[in-house]
Amino acid sequence: MKAAIYPGHGQALEIHDVEDPSPSSTDIVIKVHRCGICGTDLHMTEGHTWQFPTNCIPGHEFAGEIVDIGAEVKGYKKGDLITALPSTGCGQCVACHAGNYVLCHHSPGVLGGFAEYMSIPSKVALKLPTHLNAADGALIEPLAVGLYGVRIAQLQKNDTVLIMGAGSVALCTAFWAKHMGAKKVVILSRSAWRQTMALNIGADAVVVQSDTTEAELNELFAGKADVVFECIGQPNQLMQAVNYARVLGKVVSLGFCTQADPIIPAIIGYKGVSLFFPVGYTLQDFKYAADTMDKGHVDPKIMITSTRPLDDIALAFSSLRQANQETKIHISPLL
Numbered sequence: 465m466k467a468a469i470y471p472g473h474g475q476a477l478e479i480h481d482v483e484d485p486s487p488s489s490t491d492i493v494i495k496v497h498r499c500g501i502c503g504t505d506l507h508m509t510e511g512h513t514w515q516f517p518t519n520c521i522p523g524h525e526f527a528g529e530i531v532d533i534g535a536e537v538k539g540y541k542k543g544d545l546i547t548a549l550p551s552t553g554c555g556q557c558v559a560c561h562a563g564n565y566v567l568c569h570h571s572p573g574v575l576g577g578f579a580e581y582m583s584i585p586s587k588v589a590l591k592l593p594t595h596l597n598a599a600d601g602a603l604i605e606p607l608a609v610g611l612y613g614v615r616i617a618q619l620q621k622n623d624t625v626l627i628m629g630a631g632s633v634a635l636c637t638a639f640w641a642k643h644m645g646a647k648k649v650v651i652l653s654r655s656a657w658r659q660t661m662a663l664n665i666g667a668d669a670v671v672v673q674s675d676t677t678e679a680e681l682n683e684l685f686a687g688k689a690d691v692v693f694e695c696i697g698q699p700n701q702l703m704q705a706v707n708y709a710r711v712l713g714k715v716v717s718l719g720f721c722t723q724a725d726p727i728i729p730a731i732i733g734y735k736g737v738s739l740f741f742p743v744g745y746t747l748q749d750f751k752y753a754a755d756t757m758d759k760g761h762v763d764p765k766i767m768i769t770s771t772r773p774l775d776d777i778a779l780a781f782s783s784l785r786q787a788n789q790e791t792k793i794h795i796s797p798l799l
């Protein structure tokens with residue numbers, strides 16, 4: 465099969481012919497229909513100290529059609545559309561007991577969505593509900609990121625929420641915050657072009673970064689926000705997030721910044737702001753995100769700005785590293 469390989473050291477992904485996956489008796493093999501490119505994929509292929517293993521096939525926002533099923537797997541048939549948690553979990557550790565396999569340090573990830581086929585352990589698979597297609601299925605992961613973030617922050621009904629950034633995680637977080645009863649959800653964006661998308665997914669207002677940002681936010685919140693979600697993932701955002709939060713408020717780091725980001729503990733402490741760093745989700749979050757989409761409460765497909773063939777993946781990555789007008793690029797090996 466054709467697959468996109470990360471050669472390591474920040475080098476561009478390369479398309480290679482590799483062995484087809486050979487599933488174990490508890491695995492399911494899918495023909496990948498869609499796999500989204502995530503901020504994490506960009507961060508982890510930049511050549512920082514923390515990066516994907518050399519020669520791995522990345523891709524964790526996938527959905528596809530079952531083409532082969534292990535002998536011990538029950539409840540699935542060929543042709544079913546599925547997605548899966550991108551982690552197996554050892555089943556024994558604290559993270560696994562909490563249901564967050566992403567945080568399990570004893571088991572391999574289930575990456576590999578940037579390929580024609582991939583093998584998935586059935587215990588982390590999720591069959592898509594009736595109304596969802598593969599494009600929806602490949603958006604369950606980013607939707608679950610936002611859901612987990614909102615859950616970990618213990619967002620309260622009537623909280624006021626500021627979301628820094630307007631990328632897919634930011635937009636998904638805006639949806640959940642509103643869905644969970646936030647009084648006001650404001651997205652702070654570098655530019656105005658995602659405004660319609662942000663309002664359509666559930667934000668109440670979009671503020672475009674300028675010299676008057678602070679005054680605008682003060683007016684919108686009649687003070688400062690109860691909860692601030694940092695969804696940019698670049699250095700120097702955390703202290704800014706603390707600045708935007710009220711006394712005894714919360715700051716939630718969802719941007720997954722892989723570089724050092726200096727903070728001044730005394731300032732955060734003197735403001736009584738709590739910091740949260742949610743990473744991952746549970747299979748329950750995946751199910752809830754899928755059901756919420758199935759019921760028509762949200763259509764994150766509005767975030768898909770282009771769908772490209774697997775052969776174009778290096779080009780797609782490099783375009784996302786420059787100034788661009790993309791929100792979510794889907795790779796489809798079917799094209």
Ligand SMILES: [Zn+2]
Nearest residue numbers: 502504525605
């Ligand atoms: Zn992702």
Ligand SMILES: [Zn+2]
Nearest residue numbers: 554557560568
């Ligand atoms: Zn574990």
